[in-house]
Structures are given as structure tokens and as C-alpha cells.
Amino acid sequence: MSVARALAGAPESSSMLTAERLLEGSRDTRRVPEGFWQKLIFTASGRRIRLADSKAAQARIALTARIAKPLTGGARFVPVLTRKGGVGKTTITTLLGMALADARDDRVIAVDANPDRGTLAERLSRRSEHTVRDLVRGADEVVGYAEFSALVSRDMTRLDVLASDTDPHISQAFDEHDYDVVARLASQYYSIVLTDCGTGIVHSVMSATLRHADTLVIVSGTSLDEARSAAETLSWLEANGYADLAAHAVVVINSTTPGTPPVRLDEIGKHFESRVRSIVRVPFDAHLATGAAVTFADLRPETRLAVRELAAIVVEGLPVGRPRKAGSRG
Template sequence: MRSIAGGFITFGGTRNQQDIAALAERVRQPIGPDFRLAVLSLKGGVGKTTVTIGLGSVLASLRGDRVIAVDANPDLGTLAGRIPSQTISTVRDLLNEPNTRRYVDVRKHTSQATSRLEVLASERDPAISEAFNEDEYLKALEILEYHYNMILTDCGTGLVHSAMSGVLKSATALVLVTSPALDGAQSAVDTLAWLGAHGYEQLAREAIVVIAASQSKNAPVDVEMLRNYFLGRTRAVQVIPYDNHLAIGGYVDLDNMQPATRSAFLELAATVVEPFAVRPPRFDAPNPFSGMAGPQP
């Protein structure tokens, strides 16, 4: 299984080796140049940041691409706290960097997890972080696009702050995170409705809804009912089961997750990559005997 997963992690759960291998190959497909994924939720505390790190970790560990997750939360985002810190730099420091043409100039402002996922932290000073706006986000994105193949943005909970406007304008795919509870589900429904009413109909229609379990059993609402509801309104739905490792709220490490949780993140990553996959063209070899008289071999 470790050879299937590139030597970094072992996936498992209820799937057999053939299923895992097939999902891993889907994750590894070549992609086009516009992989900009926004991970959002209108309600806090539903696992949005955890999903960002988990998904990004799978992508980074299975692919050869440079993968980065950006914290665009204007209210002291916690993304950088979910992996070991290698720098105190933030997105503000990156924007103030005089030269960003070389990868090494950007890398000194990021932290990298064991999965190879890099994280760019949000500003830690509340007074400064509130000033992070659309233009600054788009400038940061322009810098990152030069060096990274896959960019994930961990959004704040609001939909109308300036940075979010930049996120939605530039995003080419959306993951909407909710919990298996009435208030979380209602927030997800409201988010889809807001997106549809503000010019993001296609983004909403092709979104992937992630239902992140917040307790080990006895979910407040029927998860299968939620899945069926959102399947009729979005491209796909993925359930992330409850996991003690994720519930702690500390570092997110794929090796410390339960096999079923890793398998769910693997399936989510395969679903996310699929629309961006670039299939190589097929070339039909010419028949060397074409045009020759008589019987051909």
C-alpha cells in the first residue's frame, strides 16, 4: 500500500487495494494550469480548516506538484497552526518581499508539512488582518501561481468581506464544508443560494460538499439524507468520518488518521482533481501496408 501511495502514507478503510490504487491514479492525473480551489463555510467550527489541510496533504503526498494552502481568513485564521511551523512569516511578509521570481524567495515565507503541503499563514495581528483586501489577495495569488501548480484557499466564514470577493472571482473550483447538524446544513444551503444570487451559479453547481462528522456516533441529523439533498444540487458529496486525531484540533497528519478517514480524503482528492485532468492525445500509428496491393498481414 505504501508503494501505491508514493511511499508517504498508507490509505485504507473499507476499500480494497485495487480501489485505493485506482483512486490514487486519479489523484495523480496531469492537470491544467488553473487549479485554484476555495474551501469555505458560512459557519465556523465545522471543520473547514481541517478539510483544507487533509485534502492538501493527500494532493501533495501523491503528486509531484507544488501544492500550497493559503489562509485568507481575516479573523486570525488557524490554518498555519495545523502543521509544524517553520517560519513566523505571513501573507503580509510575502507581499512585502521585494523579489519573488525564485521559488526560494517564496519558500522562506511558508511552512511545509511532512506530506509536502506548504502553508502560507494569515496575519496574526487583528488590526492588520482586517485590512487584508481583495487587491492584496489577488497580488498574493499572482505570486503563488508562478511557483505552485495547486493552490487551496482556506476562506473566512463571511462572504462579503473584501478578500472573499477576490477568492470567489479567481476560484476555479469550490469545496463547501458543513457538519451533520441542522445549523451547519442550513448554512451550507444559504451559501449555495448566496453564490447563485451573486453571479457564481456555475461555481455553486459544480461545488463539492464535504460533510465533516463532529462526533463519533449519533449525528444530530441523518447524514445519508444530507448527502442525497446536496447531491441533487452540487457535483459531488463526500463524508469525512469522525476521527479522534482530527477532533483534537492540533497538527493534521495523514499517518495518524484512521484508515477510513484517509480513504475518505483520498476519494475527495480524486473527485477534486477530475475536472482539471488533462488526458494525453491519442495517436493512431499509421498502417505501413496501406495502399499496397494484394493481401496484407
């Protein structure tokens, strides 16, 4: 029997006697199905006939479920790095953090660990005046999330950001020990800790960052030298005791300029596919090109989808149970 006949008052078939309709407490009346016809029929039937969500809605819900996969047993650390500046590393850190925080029920923080002047907090519209230095200096006074959260910037997606020092002479003093302090405190209150790394590979903060890492995100641009720099980042990791982290990494090919790039992105993709767990391409988005504060809802749908897919892939690469002890080498 067609839905139209059911709505017109024709006799119902036995298939209409669903558990959701007949059993108290089993009918979900809180969420309207997604899709034009789904909503129309649901409303016209007095909320009795619930068709499946549209395919687009089902895909979006499934992607959200992948991002929101529960993680138990302690914080996971995800550094975002590259050896070359200008490829959008800080932007990717911001977008990844927003996608995670927007979909998950637990807490997500992004730490600006750039030993030079970092700009991670500038990508948020609401910024705190406090920095990572304030947290390190007042570490003994942080006895709960209230004290920690007073030092962070917070986005509408609920992403927390711990800013770096704005004075490059001061920020140079941020070292391996300081990162360990930040990591210890952040792990008490957050499930996922992203780290926006500087472009240098050999400074002491990077050593601490890699020691805590559960998986890596490596950012490449779309030019030849940018792709080579990302590939050289992998080579350095492989040659310096982090081969497992390199093989398990996710490479983001980030388009920072409009138009068709002069290189073959498919060939760049093939190279990285042979070396890492997964790659994700993030398209150019004018909303990101200015370097100003990012509003996740204002991204192009294609950009938001790519970043959410990145978030899902990152979560899928994290240990589900208790991760290895913080401080172990990858």
C-alpha cells in the first residue's frame, strides 16, 4: 500500500504495526527525519510514519558517528606538523579541532607549541589573553578544569585553544620540559590534545611532542616544493626512530590558492598513499584565505566535509582502549 493511501485514510497494512508505534517509550518523537519528503510525510501522518533519512543525511550522521567514537583510558595526542611554513598547518589544526569538538561529547584542545610566535589563537573569534606560559608558570595552581579552562580561548564548536606567547623572545624559552607540563595537565581534562607544531623538526619542543604522539597529521601544500617538504618530513621521522608514527600518519594536501594547481595532485596523492595510512585533500576556501578568525559553519560544504572526513580518519587511527604510556617513543 502506498504512503499516499495511508495518509488518505485507506486501511493500513500489517507493516504499519511497528514497535515504535505500539510500544510505550520506544517511539522516537524527538527528532524529525531529514529530507523534504521525509519531513512532509512525518508531519502529515501525525508523526506516525517515519521514513528513513535522506541519503545525504544518513551519510552525514554516519560521519558524525565515526568522529564521535568513544575513547577510553586517557588523552590522545595528535601533533600537526610540516617542515615548511605557508602550507596552512595552523589552519588545518584549527579546522581539525573544530570538527572534532563539534561532533564529540568529550573535550578537545589545540595547543600552540610553536617556539616562535604562533598564531593558532588568532583563528578563533573569542580569544583569551592568557598563553601557554601562564599555564606553565601556574601549573601548581591548576587543581581542576575550572583553573585550566580560565587560560584557554574557546570557539563556538567548544574547541579550546591554548595560545603561544606573542613575544618571540619569550616563546623561545618554551622547551621540552614546558611541553611535558602542558601535556600532563591537558591529559587530565581533555580526551584529544592537538598540537600545532613549529616548522623546525629538531627543536626540543618537537622532541617532546613526538614522544607523546599517538598519531600524526602532516600538512602538504599543492606545489612541488611543498610536497617535497612534506615527504622530507616523513623521511626525517623514518630515519630518527619514528617510523611507526610516520607509517600511521595522515597527510593533508591543503589547497591555499584558488584554481587548478600546476602540479598533478593525483601523483602527489599516490606518493603519500605509498607511505602513510591515509591522505585527505582540503579544497581552497575563501573563508580561510584571509588568515582571520574561522567560523566552522561558514566554510564551504566541500571544505567542511573534507575536514570532517579528516577528523574521522584521525579518530579511527587512535587507540580505543588505554593508550601507551605518555612519554614512550613512537
